Amino acid sequence: MSTPPSPPALQVPPVRAGRRPRRPAEPDERSVISTADRRRPSVRIVLVGVQTLILVGLVVAGLGPLLWLFKAALSTSQDILRQPFALWPSGIQWDNLGIAWTRARIGFFLRNTAIVALGSWLANLFVSVTAAYVLSVLRPRWGPLLSGAILVTLFIPSVVSLVPLYLTVLDLPLVGGSLLNTYWAVWLPAAANAFNVLVIKRFFDALPAELFEAARIDGAGPVRILVSIVLPLSRPILAVVSLLTIIASWKEFLWPLLVLQRPDLQPLSVALPQLTRTAELNVQMAGLFLALLVPVLLFLVFQRQFLRGVGMSGGVKG
Amino acid sequence: MAIDVRTAPPALPRGPRAGAPPGRQRRRGFTRWWRGGGLAAVLFALPAVLVFAYFSWGPIVRGLAMSVQSSGTTAPAHFVGAENFSYVLTDPLLPTAVLNTLYFALLALAFGFPLPLFLAVFFAELRRRRWVFTVLAYLPVVVPPVVAILLWQVFYNPTPDGLFNAALATVGLGPYPWLNSPTMAMPAIVLAATWASAGSAVIIYLAALSGVRAELYEAAELDGAGIWARVRHVTIPQLRGVILVMLLLQLIGTMQVFTEPFLFTGGGPQNATLTILLMIYNYAFVDGDYGAATALSLLLSVVLVVLSIAYQFATRRWSPER
Numbered sequence: 001m002s003t004p005p006s007p008p009a010l011q012v013p014p015v016r017a018g019r020r021p022r023r024p025a026e027p028d029e030r031s032v033i034s035t036a037d038r039r040r041p042s043v044r045i046v047l048v049g050v051q052t053l054i055l056v057g058l059v060v061a062g063l064g065p066l067l068w069l070f071k072a073a074l075s076t077s078q079d080i081l082r083q084p085f086a087l088w089p090s091g092i093q094w095d096n097l098g099i100a101w102t103r104a105r106i107g108f109f110l111r112n113t114a115i116v117a118l119g120s121w122l123a124n125l126f127v128s129v130t131a132a133y134v135l136s137v138l139r140p141r142w143g144p145l146l147s148g149a150i151l152v153t154l155f156i157p158s159v160v161s162l163v164p165l166y167l168t169v170l171d172l173p174l175v176g177g178s179l180l181n182t183y184w185a186v187w188l189p190a191a192a193n194a195f196n197v198l199v200i201k202r203f204f205d206a207l208p209a210e211l212f213e214a215a216r217i218d219g220a221g222p223v224r225i226l227v228s229i230v231l232p233l234s235r236p237i238l239a240v241v242s243l244l245t246i247i248a249s250w251k252e253f254l255w256p257l258l259v260l261q262r263p264d265l266q267p268l269s270v271a272l273p274q275l276t277r278t279a280e281l282n283v284q285m286a287g288l289f290l291a292l293l294v295p296v297l298l299f300l301v302f303q304r305q306f307l308r309g310v311g312m313s314g315g316v317k318g
Numbered sequence: 319m320a321i322d323v324r325t326a327p328p329a330l331p332r333g334p335r336a337g338a339p340p341g342r343q344r345r346r347g348f349t350r351w352w353r354g355g356g357l358a359a360v361l362f363a364l365p366a367v368l369v370f371a372y373f374s375w376g377p378i379v380r381g382l383a384m385s386v387q388s389s390g391t392t393a394p395a396h397f398v399g400a401e402n403f404s405y406v407l408t409d410p411l412l413p414t415a416v417l418n419t420l421y422f423a424l425l426a427l428a429f430g431f432p433l434p435l436f437l438a439v440f441f442a443e444l445r446r447r448r449w450v451f452t453v454l455a456y457l458p459v460v461v462p463p464v465v466a467i468l469l470w471q472v473f474y475n476p477t478p479d480g481l482f483n484a485a486l487a488t489v490g491l492g493p494y495p496w497l498n499s500p501t502m503a504m505p506a507i508v509l510a511a512t513w514a515s516a517g518s519a520v521i522i523y524l525a526a527l528s529g530v531r532a533e534l535y536e537a538a539e540l541d542g543a544g545i546w547a548r549v550r551h552v553t554i555p556q557l558r559g560v561i562l563v564m565l566l567l568q569l570i571g572t573m574q575v576f577t578e579p580f581l582f583t584g585g586g587p588q589n590a591t592l593t594i595l596l597m598i599y600n601y602a603f604v605d606g607d608y609g610a611a612t613a614l615s616l617l618l619s620v621v622l623v624v625l626s627i628a629y630q631f632a633t634r635r636w637s638p639e640r
Contacts, residue, residue, distance in 0.1 A: 032548045033545055034536075043545070050440065055450075065513075081475070084481040085481075127366050159598065163611045164376075168380070189373040221358070250462060269463075269464040276468060299457070
């Protein structure tokens with residue numbers, strides 16, 4: 001994430017960066033165990049012991065299944081079933097990946113997933129930013145009413161509207177027509193996200209109001225103020241919201257299953273369970289592996305933004 | 319909501335001013351509104367209003383109406399009073415689904431509640447390479463749920479050669495039927511679900527831990543509190559708010575569990591993993607009985623709304639700015 005000029009502080013303290021330069025003697029932020037404690041050999045031994053134990057546990061539980069999937073993706077079905085712990089007794093089957101990509105059409109479904117995720121992201125950002133801009137910067141007199149109406153939806157669980165939302169998509173009230181089997185059926189409902197409006201609005205609230213006033217005096221209209229002042233200052237929050245939104249829509253299963261019934265529109269999450277009925281086990285595993293690759297790589301590249309975003313979502317929600 | 323008015327910095331002057339001559343106030347008010355950017359505000363609000371009206375507010379209201387109407391797939395919908403509710407409440411499967419959902423929530427708390435807290439408190443002590451630990455802990459969370467479920471389904475292969483059975487056989491246990499057994503299916507699903515979600519709780523706790531003031535630890539240390547006593551009497555009480563928030567968040571999530579039982583077992587064996595949301599799905603998309611589905615959704619929502627109001631209060635109290 002690039003640093004824009006004087007970004008306003010996020011509401012919740014971000015996860016501490018792992019390697020911040022600090023004074024060697026006494027770190028400026030201490031935790032339960034003090035530096036003096038750490039000098040005691042008994043503490044040090046226990047700490048190192050627990051640390052090793054937890055690291056081993058995390059590698060086995062966190063990384064293990066993914067590594068196993070990698071192994072299985074390149075094995076024969078027989079090896080996967082008969083010898084789950086053996087490393088490629090019948091040799092490495094690189095072909096699996098190609099078969100999964102083309103014949104099981106993982107590549108095609110992955111493209112659909114990307115379309116779903118990108119569209120949801122754009123729709124979400126557009127709606128959330130404009131709404132937050134109205135509520136935080138333009139501040140019309142009916143603002144509190146709108147903000148209340150949006151906030152209320154945070155209290156109402158999505159279950160209530162599952163079936164009526166499906167019927168709405170099936171036959172749009174007033175304008176008519178059906179969104180079934182179009183990507184709009186996924187994009188538009190995803191855009192009605194009160195949490196994102198709220199998070200972005202809070203960020204806008206913290207921007208210095210004098211900036212807007214100065215721009216207004218210089219003759220900038222509301223669109224200009226949004227595009228040239230508010231958005232450039234808001235890159236950190238937009239990055240966090242973007243990541244969370246894209247990941248959320250990447251993971252979505254039930255809603256696309258309901259509204260994207262045509263197989264050539266379905267994202268990977270909907271198509272994969274059907275693969276278990278049609279493809280061989282090794283091709284299934286290769287498919288799962290390919291499906292996993294994109295989010296895992298994205299995470300490894302954008303770790304800090306990810307972890308900061310998750311750390312925020314617990315506190316800012318509501 | 320009221321909060322937004324309170325926290326708003328002094329508003330810019332807009333709308334009719336008090337001193338305007340009474341006769342022309344209305345006209346002046348409108349032109350002022352126009353010139354002051356009133357139209358721009360309306361235009362900017364339009365996307366949100368439309369999207370929320372169509373896909374959030376509308377369906378919520380419609381759901382309320384549908385719960386007291388006949389499902390209307392063949393004949394036009396008409397008012398049937400509490401019929402849908404009595405149908406749902408007398409469904410012999412309902413107690414099973416409710417108990418299963420509660421069982422899921424309870425198991426999820428037992429498996430997945432203390433562990434992230436422990437890990438986060440420990441991670442906070444790491445002075446070097448903390449990112450290795452956090453990345454490893456968070457890795458399962460980025461795995462798409464469908465991928466995780468299909469993968470764990472292979473792990474739960476009930477033959478003696480299945481991954482878990484083969485691993486347990488080395489210590490002389492098993493083979494277990496896992497998902498094929500009515501008693502083991504639910505814990506097996508919860509275990510997989512916990513694996514997939516525990517990482518995000520770790521990160522949230524870790525963020526909260528960085529807000530605990532160092533003086534508290536220093537004071538406790540000067541008073542002679544050992545390391546464990548500091549965790550017990552400083553860290554945990556300081557995190558009480560977040561812990562409550564996470565508890566409620568997890569309860570709200572687990573009460574609406576769908577994907578895991580749907581894909582792992584489809585509610586079986588012998589309805590041992592049939593959850594409330596699976597029942598709603600079956601009512602609506604298998605039986606086509608939208609009235610019953612919305613009625614059950616509404617009943618579940620009453621419980622969830624209570625939890626989420628509690629959650630909102632808990633976050634408000636915990637947030638540093640309130």
